[in-house]
Amino acid sequence: MKNILVLVVVLCVGFSFFYACAQKEEEKEMPKMDPMAQLQKSIERGMALFSDTTLGTSGLTCNSCHMEGGTREGKMGDQTLAAFDNLGAKYPKYFMMAKRVMTLDQVVIYCIVNPLKGKPPAWDDQKLTDLTAYVASVKPMKMEKEK
Numbered sequence: 001m002k003n004i005l006v007l008v009v010v011l012c013v014g015f016s017f018f019y020a021c022a023q024k025e026e027e028k029e030m031p032k033m034d035p036m037a038q039l040q041k042s043i044e045r046g047m048a049l050f051s052d053t054t055l056g057t058s059g060l061t062c063n064s065c066h067m068e069g070g071t072r073e074g075k076m077g078d079q080t081l082a083a084f085d086n087l088g089a090k091y092p093k094y095f096m097m098a099k100r101v102m103t104l105d106q107v108v109i110y111c112i113v114n115p116l117k118g119k120p121p122a123w124d125d126q127k128l129t130d131l132t133a134y135v136a137s138v139k140p141m142k143m144e145k146e147k
């Protein structure tokens, strides 16, 4: 009887120890995700992609038309492009160039495929996510007179 009791106690202690270790292991494998930090990293990658010629084949980058990361008015020939301004809140909307309503990531794909002459990224392509996260985050620079 005593032996069985000792065995049960030993098993319980052993099991809890094993369980605690397994949990520690799990914590190590899955570092705590900070959602804001994840978004910030995506925005930063998108910012870098904005001047990446390898997105397309035309030699252009997003920065060729959307000056200084889209924070200032851009130029395409003699057309003036508005600075990006809180685009995350403005889309979906009618997108003139494509003559249809588009989501913000569709506009990003449109600019990759047309001006940049690149391959359209898949819907879950990390580069598409990062570029869209970036353009959605851009606030235009304050004009001199507003300072």
Ligand code: HEC
Pocket (backbone or CB within 6 Å): 050, 055, 060, 061, 062, 063, 064, 065, 066, 076, 081, 082, 083, 084, 085, 087, 096, 097, 107, 108, 111, 112, 115, 116, 131, 135
């Ligand atoms: C050859 C010039 C050119 C290049 C290069 C270019 N775009 Fe554009 N983009 C345009 C034009 C033109 C518009 C339409 C502007 C408008 O409707 O006011 C536009 C619109 C946009 C818009 C919507 C802006 C708004 O205010 O609604 C986004 C976002 C955008 N482009 C992202 C990108 C990204 C990302 C890249 C790089 C992958 C890129 N563009 C490359 C010309 C370009």
